[in-house]
Amino acid sequence: MNRRTFLTGTAASVTISRVWLLRAGSSAPVIAAAGLATPSTAEAAPLPLTPPDSVDYEDVGDSIIQASAPTIVNVRLTLGADGVYTFEMPRLEQGTGISTALAMMIAEEAGVTLDKVKVHVADAQPDLEAGQITGGSCTLRAFEPYIKEMVLRARAAAGLPPQAGTPADPAQYQVIGKRYRKLDALDIVTGKKKFTMDQDVPGAVPTMCRMPSQIRGTVVSVNNLETVRAMPGVLDVVVVPAGGFVVKIPPAVAVMAETFGQAYAACRALDITWGDGNMAGQSDATILAQLKAAIAPLLDSPPGTLTVEGEFEWPGATACPLEVECAIADVRPDGAEIWAGLQSPIITLQSTAAELGLPEDSVKVHCIPSGGSFGRRLFWDPVQIAAQVSKTTGRICKLMYHRSDDIRHTRLRPPQYHKIRAALDPPTPLTPGNVLSYQQHIGIVRLDARHGFGNKGSAIPAATPPDAIQTPTNEQYEQAFFNTMVSSPYNFGDNDKAIYPVALEMNTVSYRSVHIMPSRTCEEIIVDEIAAALHRDPVDFRLEFLRLPRAKEVLQRVAGAAQWGKAMSPGFAQGVGVHMESRSFSAAIVELDARDPQNCRVTRVTMAIDVGKPVNPSGIEQQCHGGIAEAISLVLKTGLTIRDGGVLEGSYNQYTFARMADFPKSVEIILMPNVGDPIAGMGEVAMSAPAGAIANAYARATGIKPRKFPLNARAAFTPTPPGELPVPPTV
Secondary structure, three states: OOOHHHOOOOOOOOOOOOHHHHHHHOOOHHHHHHHOOOOOOOOOOOOOOOOHHHHHOOOOHHHHHHHHHHHHHHHHHOOOOOOOOEEEEOOOOOOHHHHHHHHOOOHHHOOOOHHHHEEEEEOOOHHHHHOOOOOOOOHHHHHHHHHHHHHHHHHHHHOOOOOOOOOOOOOHHOOOOOOOOOOOOHHHHOOOOOOHHHOOOOEEEEEEEEEEOOOEEEEEEEEOOHHHOOOOOOOEEEEEOOOOOOOOOOOEEEEEEOOOOHHHHHHHHEEEEOOOOOOOOOOOOHHHHHHHHOOOOOOOOOOEEEOOOOOOOEEEEOOOOOOOOEEEEEOOOOEEEEOOOOOHHHHHHHHHHHOOOOOOHEEEEEEEOOOOOOOOOOOHHHHHHHHHHHHOOOEEEEEOOOHHHHHHHHOOOOEEEEEEEEEEEEEOOOOEEEEEEEEEEEEOOOOOOOOOOOOHHHHHHHHOOOOOOOOHHHHHHHHHHHHHOOOEEEEEEEEEEEEEOOOOOOOOOOOOOOOOHHHHHHHHHHHHHHHOOOOHHHHHHHHEEEEHHHHHHHHHHHHHHHHOOOOOOOOOOEEEEEEEOOOEEEEEEEEEEEOOOOOEEEEEEEEEEEOOOOOEEEEEHHHHHHHHHHHHHHHEEEHEEEEEEOOOOOOOOOOOOOOOOOOEEEEHHHHHHHHOOOOOOOOOOOOOHHHHHHHHHHHHOOOOOOOEEOOOOOOOOOOOOOOOOOOOOOO
C-alpha cells in the first residue's frame, strides 16, 4: 500500500493519476489543469506534493492518543496530605526522561515545585485498555490535553479547590521550559536505581538459557540432561515448552541454579541437538534477493527529463541496550506475579494468563523501569520463558539472557531494501529546473506488530491465524504505521512511497523509527543528488523545496550556526539533513573526517530541533545526543550478519555500536523557542536528520555514493558457534 491508496476516499485525497502526471512532464497547461501551480517563465516553483502527505493529517502518535483517550479517566494521580502529587504513569520509563517531563507538566499545572510530584511506573492496569502502551514518541503529547483534568480531579478528591493552572503565556512558566536533571539521575549514577534484576523477590532463583542455532529454531533433544542437573548448584533444567497466545513462546533450554555463574556454566555444558526453523538456509544474500523481488517496479521517467535514482541496503539491527532481556516470574496454581520492563504490560498480563491457563484477575504484572528498550519491549519474550520455567519447576524464576543470545535472539529492526527514482525537469538558461516526481519502494522483512495497541482487542486480530508468519491484520498495522510515520518533507510533485513486506519469521519489532530512519536517510541522500543534478547548493535547494515553514526555520538556524559552506581540509566535508516526525522538526549539519573512507569519523554535529513546546531542555538535549550516537552507529558502524538462519554477532566487540570514542567532541544542540505550538514528539525524532547528514558528508568527502550500510568497513571476527554461548572472559 502507498500513500495514494491510504488517502483514497478521504478529504485529503487528490485524484491525479500518477502515470498521467509523470507522462505530462513539465507541461505548464497540464499542470495548471491539474490544479497545481504554473511555473514562472523565470523560475519553476516546486510542484506541490501529490497526494498530500498523510502524516500532516494523522500520525501514529495521534492514533495512540485517540486509542488511549476513552480510558484516560482511569489514570491515577493523587494528592496526599503532605501536598505531594503521586502519578502512576501508565508508560515505561526506559531512560528517555518521560517521568521527569510529565512531573514538570503536573507541577506547572498544580502550581507547585517539582519536588512535590512523585512519578511511579504503573503496574499493568487492564481497565486502561489501549491506554498503556509506550511507543510512537508521543507520551507527552498523549497526556498534555488531560493534565489539567487530572490535577483538578486529584485536588477535588483531596477536598481542595481548583488552582489557576498552567499560564497561557510561556514567559510565565515556573517549571516548564526550565532545565532539570532527570528525577532518577542520582539513583542511576549511585547504583540505587532498581531495574528488573535488582528487584528483591524472596526465593527468586537465578536462571539462564541457551537459544537455538537459528532464529526461531527448535529444540530436538538435550543429550546430557542428567549430567547437567548434577553440576554444582544446578537446581533444574527445563526445555521451554512450545505454545503461545499472541506470539510463540521463544524456544530455549533454561537452567536454574543457586547463582548466575553456575547457571551460565551449566548452560554452556548442555549438549543440545537443534532443529531447523522457518529461517533455515536464509542469509543476508537470500533475504536481500527476496526484498528486491517483492517491490513493484518504479515508473520510468518521462522523455526529456533527468533521472536521479539509487538502490540502498540496510542490514538488520538491534538496539543492544546495556540491560539484557530479563524477567522474574512467580507462577502458582492459583495465580502469577511478573516483574519486567514492558512497553505493553496489559497484553503481557492477558497473554501470560492465557498461556498459563489462569484467570486474568489472578495475574499481576509489575512494570519495572528499563535500562533501555527502543521498541523491543513492546513484546514480552523473556516473560514467556520465565513464566513457563516457573510453572514447570514450582520455583520463582529470575531469568537473565546472556549478551550473546540478547543480540542473536531478541527483537530487531528488519533488513530493508530501498529503490528510489526522481524525475527532474532539467535546468535551462532561463529556469533552474524542477522535481516532477519522487518514487520510493521498500522491500522489508515483515514487521511483527502483533502487540497492537497493547491489549487483546487489537492484538488477537493481528495474531490470527495463529501459525501464520504474516497475518492480514498484522500487515494492515504495518502499512498504517508506515503511512502515519514516514513523512515527505519536500514539494517533489507526484509522490509515491510504499512498502512491500516479505513474510520471513524473524524476531522483528518497531526498533526506533523502524521505517522512518532508513527511509528518510535514503531520501536525504537523493535530495543531495537532485540538488547536484540541478546545479544547486544542498541547503539552498532544501530551503526552496521544503514544504513547511518550521522545517525551513530549523535548517536556516543550523546552517548559520554550523557555517555551512566553509572551507574544509582534503578528506573532510560537511553534510546536511532535514527531518520531520511526530510533529517535530530537526536539521543537522555534520563534519566528517573521511581521510580513511573505510573508517570515517564524525568530528562535529550542529543540530537544531523544534519540538513545539519544550518541557525539559536538558532532556531534549540528551535525547538529541542519543539520536546522534544511534545515527553514527547505523550509518557508519554496525549491522547484523545473518547466515543459515541465524545472527552471527554475539557481543559488543562484534556488534560494534558507537562507543564514546566515536562520538564527536563538538556537539551543539539548538533548541528552537516556544512560540505557542503544541508539544511534539522527541524520543525517536533526533535520529534521521544526523543520519542523512552523515551519509551526505561521506558522499561529499569521498565522492562515493552511499548505498550499502554501514559505510565503514567492519572488522572480521570469529563468531561463537550457533546455538552455543561464548567462553567466559578471563581477567
